[in-house]
Amino acid sequence: MTNKLLYLSQADVKSVGLTMAEIIEATEKGFMEMGNNRVEMPPKPGIHPGEGGDNFIHAMPAFIPAMDAAGVKWVSGYPGNQQKGLPYINGLLILNDPETGLPLSVMDCSWITAMRTAAASAVSAKYLARPESSTIGILACGVQGHTNLEAMNVLFPLKKVMAYDPSPENAEKLARFGKETLGLEVTIVSDPKDAVTGCDIVVTSGPILKVPHATIQAGWLNEGTFVSCVDFDSFFSREALKEAAKWTTDNLDQYNHYKDKVGFFVDCPGVYAELGELVTGKKKGRENATEKNFAANLGLAMEDMAVAPLIYKKAAEKNIGTWLTL
Amino acid sequence: MTNKLLYLSQADVKSVGLTMAEIIEATEKGFMEMGNNRVEMPPKPGIHPGEGGDNFIHAMPAFIPAMDAAGVKWVSGYPGNQQKGLPYINGLLILNDPETGLPLSVMDCSWITAMRTAAASAVSAKYLARPESSTIGILACGVQGHTNLEAMNVLFPLKKVMAYDPSPENAEKLARFGKETLGLEVTIVSDPKDAVTGCDIVVTSGPILKVPHATIQAGWLNEGTFVSCVDFDSFFSREALKEAAKWTTDNLDQYNHYKDKVGFFVDCPGVYAELGELVTGKKKGRENATEKNFAANLGLAMEDMAVAPLIYKKAAEKNIGTWLTL
The missing domain is CATH 3.30.1780.10 (ornithine cyclodeaminase, domain 1)
Incomplete structure (x- = not known):
């Protein structure tokens, strides 16, 4: 008291x-x-x-x-x-x-806010990514690019980072952080495809847009990749999303609110599980090495x-x- | 900035x-x-x-x-x-x-919170009480009894206070406040009816109860009285409420929520106006000297x-x- x-x-x-x-x-x-x-x-x-x-x-x-x-x-x-x-x-x-x-x-x-958002990505990855994931692509290297890289590095044996950002300055910042603070090998790429294809984990952390820029195309993701969509569905073409084996979120009510009332997630896959269902084992996480799994966590109090x-x-x-x- | x-x-x-x-x-x-x-x-x-x-x-x-x-x-x-x-x-x-x-x-x-709740009572009274109101009854002399007395004293030429509280100590506190701070004549009464009958303004400020204790009976209120129900409908028998000419609230959505979802205001009169409608003149306030008018303000952000x-x-x-x- x-x-x-x-x-x-x-x-x-x-x-x-x-x-x-x-x-x-x-x-x-x-x-x-x-x-x-x-x-x-x-x-x-x-x-x-x-x-x-x-x-x-x-x-x-x-x-x-x-x-x-x-x-x-x-x-x-x-x-x-x-x-x-x-x-x-x-x-x-x-x-x-x-x-x-x-x-x-x-x-x-x-x-x-910055740290827990990345932590939620990492918790999703724990259940949906391959445990041996070592290459990560970060698309958009702002605050969430940094904290997501840090969080994934806690749970996975990361070695290589592919960093993409329209601003070279942002990409440089993330590269310095990845190399100097985390001891990782970082490659700055100018083609977003190079931060997707070949990666075990992909984090999209750009601006959240109601009309997705849909940069990432079908066929870019390798088999077995896990994607954390920190910027909702902004980075993905609908064709690319059709490759999802498991499309998950942190809270279904909030997801449906953003989908039905606000106008995000148009033509996205059906939600397979909430993160709490994965953590409690009520729903299965990754079941094989080839699934392409997604988390679209929107952030929770x-x-x-x-x-x-x-x-x-x-x-x-x-x-x-x-x-x-x- | x-x-x-x-x-x-x-x-x-x-x-x-x-x-x-x-x-x-x-x-x-x-x-x-x-x-x-x-x-x-x-x-x-x-x-x-x-x-x-x-x-x-x-x-x-x-x-x-x-x-x-x-x-x-x-x-x-x-x-x-x-x-x-x-x-x-x-x-x-x-x-x-x-x-x-x-x-x-x-x-x-x-x-x-204590002050603005009383201020809202006073704003309701400005539109619903008789301007010459000089006798006020306070039923339950806690924090809201004090601040409501203070607020009514700003807008009305108060002279006499009838103070009722099951706790003599609380009634004494209000009496001291009324006399020493506000310079009013205060009578402590042991029968709640004496803090209702003969009063121009009545404030009920006891505990908020889902099952009203319904102390105040039909026939107790004088013609022309204004009542601020700070404790919702707790103090009133349903028969006494039937005497209401205008039953008002601060916000209809919230009132209906408390009525329909929480279980207050069972068999209360229909809401005549929101306080904002009185203040803007969209609905008329008191129209004659005999109306018995009520405010049940629930508190707003x-x-x-x-x-x-x-x-x-x-x-x-x-x-x-x-x-x-x-």
């Missing part, structure tokens, strides 16, 4: 030193709880300031009893921010004491709430952050 | 010195915007930690363009807290810059968001609170 609140800035959250391995473990545990229907996670309501309806601020509440995790992420996405020199994604996460409802911590949510208590506890232990009076 | 965040504790929020008159004005302006369909306010999703489902933590997002107000209130209600010496209601409000989505301030929300920017601006001007790095 406390009437103190721990504030953690973006720098504080990072400096806590939570590893990608720990984030993947927490995220998988969260999906285990979800697969067993032990997570409370209402739909995300939001507001949309500004003209055109492209800006959003979403409330993402979740409660995971087994992880003693309750709270909300209040996260904004403003496409015009980048022109103003501000990040696209901003926001705060409030973590509550499930016993009393009192807030325990307010923390920046952008680092957590549960993932944030699985990670936030670890940040809070480590920060309190290490004396990081600012204690405030309620 | 800022990458600083202003944190305001409960003591900070209070010490800003925003008056009830200012809060009523902001709340009425918010209802004017709502009545003109210029407020974005999605439904409140929530989580419910603990056994029995009585605990809640709700996300209440709202955007009022005309007031440059965007944000969310994340508020918990834990009935068991009082036994632990903790408040029933706790929570934080995040105020955002509508231009960039960046958070501007995190502030305690309990004072705002819009009200919080109408008040929060005033707190933030005054705090920044007065150098109150703690500036944090994002």
Whole structure:
């Protein structure tokens, strides 16, 4: 019981030193709880300031009893921010004491969002990729390109990275990160096909578009490849998607909302399983070495709430952050 | 543009010195915007930690363009807290810059919640009570008894208060507040009927119960009385409610949700108007001196968001609170 609140800035959250391995473990545990229907996670309501309806601020509440995790992420996405020199994604996460409802911590949510999104890709890959996967293609080398590479490198014996980005600067950044931080062999490619064909794992992490640019064509993917579509269905031609053996998502209700109400995922394959069903074993993951398997995870409040208590506890232990009076 | 965040504790929020008159004005302006369909306010999703489902933590997002107000209130209600010496209601409000989505301030929300709820009662009374109302009955003298008395005293020439509470201590507290702070004549009554009959305005502010205790009977209300049912329909027998000329609420969608999905307001009168319709003049308020009019306002995120920017601006001007790095 406390009437103190721990504030953690973006720098504080990072400096806590939570590893990608720990984030993947927490995220998988969260999906285990979800697969067993032990997570409370209402739909995300939001507001949309500004003209055109492209800006959003979403409330993402979740409660995971087994992880003693309750709270909300209040996260904004403003496409015009980048022109103003501000990040696209901003926001705060409030973590509550499930016993009393009192807030325990307010923390920046952008680092957590970047990391847990990649962790969810890795959890999908654990069940849907070949365990010996060693070559990865990253198409679009922004924040999610980096964190997805880091996450896949935790679970797979990666050796080679094929990096594609329309911006050479972004591709260079990812190449430096892959080589210097992760010790991988990185090839920058100018033809997106070279970041697909020959790869065991492919991550598409470009901008999310309602009308897919559909760069990736049928026949490009090798047999046995796993793809994490971080940017929804933006990168794939419909013909290429017809090659999917297993098309999966993190939450079917949310997927259907985006499909039926928002207009994504037109003519995509039927959903084979939710990630929670793979983690609990209710649905089988990869069944042979030739399946081309896909994850289109859209991001869940549960993932944030699985990670936030670890940040809070480590920060309190290490004396990081600012204690405030309620 | 800022990458600083202003944190305001409960003591900070209070010490800003925003008056009830200012809060009523902001709340009425918010209802004017709502009545003109210029407020974005999605439904409140929530989580419910603990056994029995009585605990809640709700996300209440709202955007009022005309007031440059965007944000969310994340508020918990834990009935068991009082036994632990903790408040029933706790929570934080995040105020955002509508231009960039960046958070501007995190502030305690309990004072705002207490004040704006009473302000909404007063705005309803402005349109539904007799302007010369001078005698008020307060049934249940807790936080809302106090703030509703304060709010009604801003808009009406109050002289006499009839205070009823099963707890003599609570009634005494309200009596002291009424006499010493507001300069009113206060009578503590042990029969609830004495806080109804003879009063121009009646506020019921007891616990919210799904099965109404229905203390107030038909024939108790004088002609021309206005009632603010802060505790929903808990205090009224159905026969007494049949005397209503105008039964109103703050938001019809939410009212219908509580009525049809949660089980409140069984056999209550049909809703005559939303408060925004009264404020904009789309529906008439009181039309004669004999109507018995009711407001059953359930509380809206819009009200919080109408008040929060005033707190933030005054705090920044007065150098109150703690500036944090994002």
